[in-house]
Amino acid sequence: MILTITMNPSVDISYSLNPFKIDDVNRVESVSKTAGGKGLNVARVISQMNEEVKATGIMGGTVGSYISKTLKAENIKQDFLMIKKESRNCIAILHEENQTEILESGPTLEKSEGDLFLKKLSDLLNHVSIVTISGSLPKGLSPKYYQKLISLCEKKKVPVLLDTSGRTLKETISNSSKPLLIKPNETELGDLINKKISNSTDVLKKALSHEIFNEIEYVIVSLGADGAFAKYKESFYRITIPKIKVMNPVGSGDATMAGLAIGLKQKKSIEETLKLGMTTGMLNTMEKKTGFIDKRNFDNYYSKVHVEKV
């Protein structure tokens, strides 16, 4: 099965307010609460694709209990390191076609809690064939913490798909144990190599030829409505997708990770894996809820994705 790691999960609360009044009382009638954090979106989409998945990471407090209850209700297997500290709430206020977000940073962890999770992961790795790591690290853990997770996975011969950003991504991929796949978006790719990225094939080829990517088998740059550009071993691919009606693009990168993980787990070809990732990404943008897809639309959109070696 696929194991998804979420080190800083949240309860994502969305309030619809029209208008949103600053320095005044706002009464909310429409509230939605979901188990959030990028890795949980990945787990949900894998589960909606009817693939076996287990969610792990660290969570705690009453917010942690709520996340756990939500995953249970969604029939997603889970095995988290439970701590006393409270997991976080993340609030999105939807108002006049805008989205204002208030994001708690979550608990500050001790090194000992990080070590306990490594122990848990070591056991879990005996029963899984692929791992995804998504999102930021909680406060208190070193930016090198994901390196430790990937080294452990390497020891147990379990490949890792990594989706994080900023300093954590840079630190993690400069280690000698490499993830099998990373999925930066355009901005994250630019940040990694300190260059402005455009959608031109020459620019993307040059960017992905940077030595920082040398030993990473799959580098998939997701480009929103423009699909994606990928490097697989020494080859480059441009992936084009159809025009679709977007309801909510939040979480589409996570849904893409879910599709890529399924493709790799099922040992699909590079073309099929890329098409899978693009299709789950697109399906997520067509739903209101973050990290949700309607599998009934899968075949139709899968057939409209084109992969070309460039």
Ligand code: ADP
């Ligand atoms: P991230 O959420 O990590 O920034 P992207 O925005 O690049 O990732 O989205 C990931 C994938 O989701 C895209 O490669 C594409 O398949 C799909 N997607 C995202 N936004 C759109 C859009 N506006 N129209 C069609 N597909 C989209």
